Amino acid sequence: MRALVVDPSAPCGLRLGTAADPEPGPGQLLVQVSHASLNPGELGMLAGLPAGHVGGHDAAGIVVRPAADGTGPAAGTRVLAFGPGAWAELLAVSSTDVAPLPRGAALAEAAALPMAGMTVLRTLRAAGSVLGRRVLVTGASGAVGRYGVQLAARAGAHVVASVRDGAHGPALAALGAHEVVVGLTGLRRLAEPVDVVLETVGGPYLVAAWALLAPGATLQSIGWAGGEPAVFPPGSTFFPGTARTLSSFGDAAAVGADLGLLAGLLASGALSAQVGWRGSWERAEEAVAAVRERKVVGKAVVDITPPPPSPGPGA
Template sequence: MRALVVDPSLPCGLRLGEAADPEPGPGQVLVQVRHASLNPGELGMLAQLPAGHVGGYDAAGVVVRPAADGTGPAAGTRVLAFGPGAWAELLAVSSADVAALPRGAALAEAAALPMAGMTVLRTLRAAGSVLGRRVLVTGASGAVGRYGLQLAARAGAHVVASVRDGVHAPALTALGAHEVVVGLAALRQVGEPVDVVLETVGGPYLVAAWALLAPGATLQSIGWAGGEPAVFPPGSTFFPGVARTLSSFGDAAAVGADLGLLAGLLASGALSAQVGWRGSWERVEEAVGMVRERKVTGKAVIDIAPGAGTGLTLP
């Protein structure tokens, strides 16, 4: 099969080449991938992977072989999938990590959802009910931030979106943000405390967000896009009264049900996929450069030609 494989000799770290077809285990379905997405964290890990490795986790396509143990969707089902090796024509993935796409959900948009959408959904769930609460989303112009503010606003929260560039403010307001604060100085001056933080930037933004927590509030650290260390002033982690908490995120097990929920929201129009770049995987160098330079607002999705090089006929 054709796939995007790691090539350390290239500036972008990837090339369109060939890899062995995956062999599904008893509890795995074989998906012919139509679209996949690029996540910044995945691109950051390329230098640590061996040459020829097939990366990626986010995919949408069609099941061409159902799981041998009878679990999961049938052949011909359009699915959203989360599993290693997504940047390829074929993906063997656990039936617990796929969800059927309802009518009205486009495959290309669905491919943008798995990692970022599942991360936000599970993080919000861990924070508890946000109905009537103030939720701060840092790095709100990125994919995780855009999904986070949409889901929080839909759940009844008052959403404060933090961005570095004010050019994003109108779009974020349209997605459901009630307030948009631009820059670190403005974030530090947010007057009213917040109850939940979805923190994606790290560094000084994490420190500033921590200082805004109300008694009993929680900061969910789910990214470190800024790449800077977080330096807390002495005594800044002590508060009298009800404890504030800082939690990390890392649960990516058995995500099929959550993918199904996200797909349903997408199909109904309640969630926008926010695809900021889309093109053929033959343009992978361009796509990687756009993501690394933070020129993509939302997600970058690559299109994979159906059936090429696999000998399979799609339904």
């Protein structure tokens, strides 16, 4: 099969090449991938992967071989999938990590959902009900942040979106943000404390967000896009009264039900996929550069296009 494989000599660390067809294991089905998305964290780890490795986790396509144990969707079903090796024509994935796509959900948009959407959904669930509570989303202009704004607002929260560039404010307000604060200065000047933080930037943003927690509030650390260390001033982790908490996120097991929920919201128009770049995977170098240089508003989706037909005899 054709696949985007790790190539240390390529300018972006990836090239469109070939890899062995995956062989589904017990409880796995085989998906013919039509679209896949690129996550910044995955691109950041390419240098540590062996040449020829097929990366990616977010995919959408058609089931071509159902799971041998009878679990999961039948052949011919359009699905959203989350599993290693998604940047390829074929993906072997656990039947617990796929969800059928309802009518109204486009495959290309669905491919943008799995990792970022599932991360936000699960961290919000871990924080408990956010109805009527103040939810701060840092890095709100990124893919995870945009889903965070939408899902928190849909759950009844008062959403505060933190961005580095105020030009993103109107778009985030349209997605459900009630307040937009710009830069570290704007974050530190936030007038009221917050009850939940979806923190995606790390470094000084994490420290500033921690200082804004109300008694009993929680900070969910779900990313470190800024790449800077977080240095807490002495005594800053002590608060009188009900405990504040800082939690990590890493639960990506058996995500099928959550993918189904996200797909339903997408199909109904209640969730926007926020696809900011889309093109053939033959333009992978362009897509990777756009993600790394933060030129993509939302997610980058590559179309897994078939190879051109071979010329016939005498052509």
